[in-house]
Amino acid sequence: MxxxxxxxxxxxxxxxxxxxxxxxxxxxxxxxxxxxxxxxxxxxxxxxxxxxxxxxxxxxxxxxxxxxxxxxxxxxxxxxxxxxxxxxxxxxxxxxxxxxxxxxxxxxxxxxxxxxxxxxxxxxxxxxxxxxxxxxxxxxxxxxxxxxxxxxxxxxxxxxxxxxxxxxxxxxxxxxxxxxxxxxxxxxxxxxxxxxxxxxxxxxxxxxPHGRWRFDFRGEANHAGTTRIEDRRDPMLTYAETVLAARAAAVRTGALATFGKVAVEPNGVNAIASLVRGWLDSRAPDEGTLDAVVGEIERAATGRGARDGVAVDVTRESFTPxxxxxxxxxxxxxxxxxxxxxxxxxxxxxxxxxxxxxxxxxxxxxxxxxxxxxxxxxxxxxxxxxxxxxxxxxxxxxxxxxxxx
Known part of the structure; x- marks a missing residue:
């Protein structure tokens, strides 16, 4: 067989x-x-x-x-x-x-x-x-x-x-x-x-308990070779900070948090992204810890997004108690x-x-x-x-x- x-x-x-x-x-x-x-x-x-x-x-x-x-x-x-x-x-x-x-x-x-x-x-x-x-x-x-x-x-x-x-x-x-x-x-x-x-x-x-959350980071598409750093609204920066925040939150609480899937628009080598969409998988020994970890990750995302000029939307796509x-x-x-x-x-x-x-x-x-x-x-x-x-x-x-x- x-x-x-x-x-x-x-x-x-x-x-x-x-x-x-x-x-x-x-x-x-x-x-x-x-x-x-x-x-x-x-x-x-x-x-x-x-x-x-x-x-x-x-x-x-x-x-x-x-x-x-x-x-x-x-x-x-x-x-x-x-x-x-x-x-x-x-x-x-x-x-x-x-x-x-x-x-x-x-x-x-x-x-x-x-x-x-x-x-x-x-x-x-x-x-x-x-x-x-x-x-x-x-x-x-x-x-x-x-x-x-x-x-x-x-x-x-x-x-x-x-x-x-x-x-x-x-x-x-x-x-x-x-x-x-x-x-x-x-x-x-x-x-x-x-x-x-x-x-x-x-x-x-x-x-x-575990679930999946979709994070949408919305910035502004622009030319990678002509747009000044201070003029950029780059969602990739916000996404990267969020990935690191997820790791830190998981280590601190004994939970698990993983961004394992990402989609980028327009997805060009010489283009600043307009949208980065990342999927978070998070798991913890109990629901209180899971809620705390995901909440901490979301706050880190929105906080960094405010500095980067990037809007952040979070959607829970699935959850199992x-x-x-x-x-x-x-x-x-x-x-x-x-x-x-x-x-x-x-x-x-x-x-x-x-x-x-x-x-x-x-x-x-x-x-x-x-x-x-x-x-x-x-x-x-x-x-x-x-x-x-x-x-x-x-x-x-x-x-x-x-x-x-």
């Missing part, structure tokens, strides 16, 4: 992945998922929001145990973020069958669409729509860098967007959702009590995986996931697989094969403990 997925959407220039929502690479990933489902005799479904489902047992019976993740990527992302969870889900089902386990609850594997938000700028679109956290009206307003709307992209890919929106009936069928994911950090690789070499698998405790995974389910996972007496690490994460979105609607939990370098959202993202197999075994143990006699 892993070998079949590896070439899909991979850039020969960077070695990274460009599996954006409703593109050809996304279609190939979706075809792979459907083929895996049908080769195992699972009932395949595509829901109203473009999320894929593969069912073992009666979907209408309720109290289902669902696992899975996503197959799309960030620009030039790594191979493991998302796909490891989907591949491991099919492999865990194979392991259950090899054990002769008999589920007495329906089991399902899912691939949620557009988790990374690389094309339309909003993460977890498929799960947000299903959970009612993204309205159809707002979804219709989403556009990519070429001005293509989400409905247009879906139609071009052969899917009817007319029915997108909340899917409470489907979510009501789910008794538990468990997502396996490569760790986006290296906490599991660090020595701990009873695990001098770290641990191959851990259980998630919570997801930090802190997610405390359902304690009963989280503790059950830790107990199932620690039956040999070796404690399983329980750790928070700063990364958002579909499991976090669904947590407001269904009991959710997450498993992490060790990432020795901690690198993610990069072609250098990796995990050892033995650790990936340990993740499959752990997921099979969890599914067996939750769904089988």
């Amino acid at each position: 892993w070998a079949e997925l590896l070439p899909i959407g991979r850039s020969s220039a960077t070695g990274g992945y460009r599996r954006y929502a409703w593109t050809g690479a996304d279609a190939d990933c979706r075809a792979w998922f459907r083929a895996q489902a049908e080769s195992r005799g699972l009932a395949y479904e595509l829901d109203r929001n473009g999320n894929q489902w593969a069912w073992l047992g009666d979907p209408e019976a309720g109290n289902a145990v669902v696992t899975g993740s996503h197959l799309d990527s960030v620009p030039d992302g790594g191979a493991f973020d998302g796909p490891l969870g989907v591949v491991s889900s099919f492999a865990a089902l194979d392991e259950l069958r090899a054990r002769g386990a008999q589920p007495d609850r329906p089991l399902a594997i899912t691939n949620f669409g557009d988790e990374e938000g690389a094309r339309f700028g909003l993460a977890c679109v498929g799960s947000r729509l299903a959970a009612g956290q993204l309205t159809p009206e707002r979804a219709h307003e989403l556009r990519d860098a070429d001005g293509v709307s989400l409905p247009q992209a879906m139609e071009h890919a052969g899917y009817d967007p007319a029915g997108i929106g909340p899917d409470p009936e489907r979510l009501a069928r789910i008794g538990a959702f468990v997502e396996l994911h490569v760790e986006q950090g290296r906490a599991l690789a660090l020595p701990s009590d009873g695990a001098p070499d770290g641990s191959p698998v851990g259980v998630a405790s919570a997801i930090w 802190v997610v405390e995974f359902e304690h009963g389910l989280r503790d059950k996972l830790a107990a199932l995986l620690g039956r040999d007496g070796t404690p399983v690490p329980v750790l928070p994460t700063g990364a958002g996931h579909d499991a976090g979105i669904l947590s407001a609607s269904v009991p959710t939990a997450m498993l992490f697989v060790r990432n020795p370098t901690g690198v993610s959202h990069s072609p250098a993202e990796t995990a050892a094969e033995d650790d990936c197999l340990a993740g499959v075994s752990a997921l099979a143990d969890v599914l067996e403990g939750l769904a089988c006699r």
Whole structure:
């Protein structure tokens, strides 16, 4: 399965992945998922929001145990973020069958669409729509860098967007959702009590609150070779000061703040910019700290803008509050995986996931697989094969403990 997925959407220039929502690479990933489902005799479904489902047992019976993740990527992302969870889900089902386990609850594997938000700028679109956290009206307003709307992209890919929106009936069928994911950090690789070499698998405790903010810095376009320094209204200066302020605020508070995307108009080498648009991603252990960090960055931007003659507008494009995974389910996972007496690490994460979105609607939990370098959202993202197999075994143990006699 892993070998079949590896070439899909991979850039020969960077070695990274460009599996954006409703593109050809996304279609190939979706075809792979459907083929895996049908080769195992699972009932395949595509829901109203473009999320894929593969069912073992009666979907209408309720109290289902669902696992899975996503197959799309960030620009030039790594191979493991998302796909490891989907591949491991099919492999865990194979392991259950090899054990002769008999589920007495329906089991399902899912691939949620557009988790990374690389094309339309909003993460977890498929799960947000299903959970009612993204309205159809707002979804219709989403556009990519070429001005293509989400409905247009879906139609071009052969899917009817007319029915997108909340899917409470489907979510009501789910008794538990468990997502396996490569760790986006290296906490599991660090020595701990009873695990001098770290641990191959851990259980998630919570997801930090996080969001995305768009900063628009509006100045005045002019000639780079003839405009005196004192006559300039250069938004690039304000943007640069804001980036540095974000770093300082994050260091001071223990939060995270990143300007990772920027667009410039007119974007000429010999032209002073008229507009610099930068996107801030910020995360923190609690919402009070996050609010304080973003507020400090915004004040730094407007203060510098006033000195530079640059107008600053800030728009919050997305926000996800802190997610405390359902304690009963989280503790059950830790107990199932620690039956040999070796404690399983329980750790928070700063990364958002579909499991976090669904947590407001269904009991959710997450498993992490060790990432020795901690690198993610990069072609250098990796995990050892033995650790990936340990993740499959752990997921099979969890599914067996939750769904089988």
